[in-house]
Amino acid sequence: MSRRGRLPVRCPSCGGDLHVVELACPGCSTSVRGDYPLPPLSRLGGEDQQFALAFVLRSGSLKEMARLYGVSYPTVRNRLDALIERLGAIIESHERDATAAGEGEDADVPSDGG
Structure with missing residues (x-):
């Protein structure tokens, strides 16, 4: 985890999923606006x-994971299975939300004029 803390993924007011609406380049101050859901792994x-x-x-x-965590292979397998299940639920929720929101429309991305 970075020194800045963990990226918030839930609205502190209503508990809904947060989306990224602006990205900025610190080098040239260009910004890109749109509506981007957070990637599933970040959730x-x-x-x-x-x-x-x-x-x-x-x-x-x-085998390497079991060695790293100091636990048995079956324990690591169970943890991985649980992680896969959680990630699957996140992806399913993301896909439902994208369908409901009519995602697929182009975001506001600066054009290069050509």
């Missing part, structure tokens, strides 16, 4: 994100 809890990152960095080796 996982911090521990799940760390587990997923460790899993990818170890080429998906459950």
